[in-house]
Amino acid sequence: xxxxxxKIALIEGLIAAAFVSAEGKLSGWCANSVxxxxxxxxxxxxxxxxxxxxxxxxxxxxxxxxxxxxxxxxFREGSSGLFMAYxxxxxxxxxxxxxxxxxxxxxxxxxxxxx
Amino acid sequence: MLHHALIxxxxxxxxxxxxxGLLKLGDAQTRxxxxxxxxxxxxxxxxxxxxxxxxxxxxxxxxxQLLLLIKQQxxxxxxxxxxxxxxxxxxxxxxxxxxxxxxxxxxxPEAFALAMEAIKGLFTTSRVDEPIQQDEGEAPVxxxxxxxxxxxxxxxxxxxxxRSQYQSGDIFIFRGEIYHAQYSGRSGxxxxxxxxxxxxxxxxxxxxxxxxxxxxxxxxxYRQLLxxxxxxxxxxxxxxxxxxxxxxxxxxxxxxxxVLSVMQEAPPREDVAPTFFPNxxxxxxxxxxxxxxxxxxxxxLTGELIEGSQVAEPERCAFITSFIYRKLADVAVAxxxxxxxxxxxxxxxxxxxxxxDNMGVRHAVFDxxxxxxxxxxxxxxxxxxxxx
Numbered sequence: 001x002x003x004x005x006x007k008i009a010l011i012e013g014l015i016a017a018a019f020v021s022a023e024g025k026l027s028g029w030c031a032n033s034v035x036x037x038x039x040x041x042x043x044x045x046x047x048x049x050x051x052x053x054x055x056x057x058x059x060x061x062x063x064x065x066x067x068x069x070x071x072x073x074x075f076r077e078g079s080s081g082l083f084m085a086y087x088x089x090x091x092x093x094x095x096x097x098x099x100x101x102x103x104x105x106x107x108x109x110x111x112x113x114x115x
Numbered sequence: 116m117l118h119h120a121l122i123x124x125x126x127x128x129x130x131x132x133x134x135x136g137l138l139k140l141g142d143a144q145t146r147x148x149x150x151x152x153x154x155x156x157x158x159x160x161x162x163x164x165x166x167x168x169x170x171x172x173x174x175x176x177x178x179x180q181l182l183l184l185i186k187q188q189x190x191x192x193x194x195x196x197x198x199x200x201x202x203x204x205x206x207x208x209x210x211x212x213x214x215x216x217x218x219x220x221x222x223x224p225e226a227f228a229l230a231m232e233a234i235k236g237l238f239t240t241s242r243v244d245e246p247i248q249q250d251e252g253e254a255p256v257x258x259x260x261x262x263x264x265x266x267x268x269x270x271x272x273x274x275x276x277x278r279s280q281y282q283s284g285d286i287f288i289f290r291g292e293i294y295h296a297q298y299s300g301r302s303g304x305x306x307x308x309x310x311x312x313x314x315x316x317x318x319x320x321x322x323x324x325x326x327x328x329x330x331x332x333x334x335x336x337y338r339q340l341l342x343x344x345x346x347x348x349x350x351x352x353x354x355x356x357x358x359x360x361x362x363x364x365x366x367x368x369x370x371x372x373x374v375l376s377v378m379q380e381a382p383p384r385e386d387v388a389p390t391f392f393p394n395x396x397x398x399x400x401x402x403x404x405x406x407x408x409x410x411x412x413x414x415x416l417t418g419e420l421i422e423g424s425q426v427a428e429p430e431r432c433a434f435i436t437s438f439i440y441r442k443l444a445d446v447a448v449a450x451x452x453x454x455x456x457x458x459x460x461x462x463x464x465x466x467x468x469x470x471x472d473n474m475g476v477r478h479a480v481f482d483x484x485x486x487x488x489x490x491x492x493x494x495x496x497x498x499x500x501x502x503x
Contacts, residue, residue: 039449046442046449054460054467057435059480061462066443068452086450093488 001028004106011102013088015071019112020044021081028110035086044084047075051082062114065091074099078114083107117141120166122149123156123181124197125174129220133168136231153181154448161185164192166234168218171198171205177473179212180416186213187417193237207332210302236274236323237285256317259310260341266322267291267337276321279313286310289325293340295332303332304340311344401500406490409465411479412436421475436478439469457495466491470498477501 001019008017009030018029018040026041047064054061066073072091075084085099104114117140124130130149137147148164150156153176161167167185171178182194193216196209201219209217216237221227259277263286266273270291277284277298284298284306296307310318333340410432412423418437420429443455460467466481468491477498481490 035450043446043449046446050439050442051460053435053438054462057431059460059462059465059467061460061465061467063461064458065461066446066458067456068447068450068454069456071450071452073446073450092492 001110004028004110005030007106008085008103011085011099015086015088016040017083017085017103018044019081019083019107020048022079024048027081040084043073044075044082047073047084048077048082051075051077063096065096067091076100076114078112080112083112083114117145117166119145119164120147120168121156121161121164122147123153123167123169123173123178124149125151125170125172126220127151132227136227137166137168137234140231140235153178154444154454156181161189161192164189166193166195168195168197171196171209177416179208180474182212182214183417195234195237207302210297210306216297236276257320259313259316259318259320260344262320262322263288263293263311263337264341267293272325274323274325276323277310277313278319278321279310282313284310287325288337291337293333293337297332304335307333307340308344401497403493403497403500405497406493407481407485408494409480409482411477411494413475413477414440415475432478436469436476440471440476443471457498459491468494470495472498472502474502 005017005019005028008014009032011017014030015033016029016031016035018037019027020041021027024041024045026037026044029037029040031037031040050064051061062078063076064074067090070088070090072087072089073084074087074091074096075082077083083103085103087095087099089095091099100114107114117137120137122130122133122137124133130151134147134149138145141147151174153173156169167189169178169182169185173181178196182196186192186194194214195216195218196212196214197218197220198205198209199220206217216233218230218233219226221230262275266275266288268291272289275286275288277286282298284296286293286307287295293307296303296310298306298310408424410423410425410427412426412429412432413421414433414436415421418433420426420433423429423432426432439458443458447454455471457471458467458469460469462483464483466483466486468479468481470477479494481494
């Protein structure tokens with residue numbers, strides 16, 4: 001997983017990224033800013049909780065996009081865990097597509113498939 | 116004595132001055148925490164504080180809303196709301212929101228000293244959750260109406276700190292007239308009427324020098340006010356007829372036939388009853404039309420549903436929105452950023468958009484099959500217009 005995140009760290013505008021397994025283990029991460037791995041795991045777990053709560057409400061979702069000013073937290077859940085990326089820009093569907101077109105092959109090489 | 120307090124403000128210099136002042140009300144063990152970020156304050160355990168001072172206007176958050184939120188977690192805590200404006204409306208709002216004391220931010224050393232005296236007076240009253248003990252040296256149980264009448268007849272200016280078995284409040288007498296009364300959640304004439312009935316009118320009272328004159332909330336002469344009270348005693352306790360519900364105050368057991376004396380009217384709800392779209396007044400604010408949504412609703416900062424359309428299970432909807440809202444507050448703190456402005460959740464069948472402002476969160480559900488990105492963006496813009 002480290003190799004994948006070494007490359008993910010090079011994605012333009014990416015501040016941080018992480019993958020947390022379904023069991024809550026921080027399997028891989030990278031950060032181009034001072035965000036600790038503990039914080040990344042906490043954020044990813046919180047995103048898992050939000051998705052889980054929505055499933056319980058019969059409104060299942062696989063992807064979340066949260067705007068914090070001009071920065072954006074993107075997360076997507078797969079069967080083996082949750083990937084999240086913190087970007088230094090607003091996003092739209094085209095940006096999401098661009099992001100995951102780069103991330104998906106890297107994660108799939110590590111045996112992780114997102115929805 | 117003060118042991119542990121929190122100052123929640125966006126004014127750094129004032130916070131330091133107030134902290135020094137509060138430290139003097141305690142001893143060497145006293146701890147006064149200062150928090151400049153309301154989002155971080157929400158992460159603190161408020162139960163640890165006996166006293167919380169917070170500004171009416173905080174960065175990115177309404178202090179009154181935050182007060183309501185924290186008060187739910189620490190009902191027995193003392194809350195002082197600090198405002199840059201000492202106007203009547205702000206004061207009334209503060210007490211209606213559950214503040215124990217309203218303080219206009221002191222700007223001179225003299226005003227600061229008076230404020231500290233007032234805080235000291237507030238805090239030296241016994242905690243409301245302590246049962247009355249006949250300790251030596253404690254104020255005797257007296258008839259509240261007699262004390263008020265005596266002080267008014269004497270033309271006194273005095274603050275009567277009233278303590279019943281389960282509550283405490285203040286009655287301000289200025290130059291022989293009842294000027295203002297307050298206890299947690301109520302002020303003015305209504306507060307006086309309630310207080311006069313606490314424990315059947317037999318309470319403990321501590322009279323202290325009036326250090327500041329509050330704005331007048333009781334206009335009628337004291338004789339007339341006391342006569343009204345006497346009449347209501349003859350005809351039974353005065354229970355105003357409103358839309359509020361009656362409930363037994365937690366921890367109180369009706370001691371005798373005067374059962375109504377321990378039953379109080381629920382405080383009037385500050386929020387309006389839920390309104391439902393399409394509401395012409397609400398849906399036409401701004402130029403952007405509301406896009407086609409399956410359902411949408413809005414909750415305030417205390418998690419209450421205040422608007423909605425096509426909301427099948429209002430309580431569950433309000434709950435999930437509040438839940439996400441709180442979780443994203445945690446995320447914002449971890450990322451060291453301001454609160455989220457909007458969130459999109461994409462699912463196979465449904466898409467959701469949450470849009471936050473400083474008064475609450477709007478939440479919309481879209482059908483994935485019929486929804487485009489433009490519609491989601493339009494909803495965010497529509498919400499922004501409604502906030503203005």
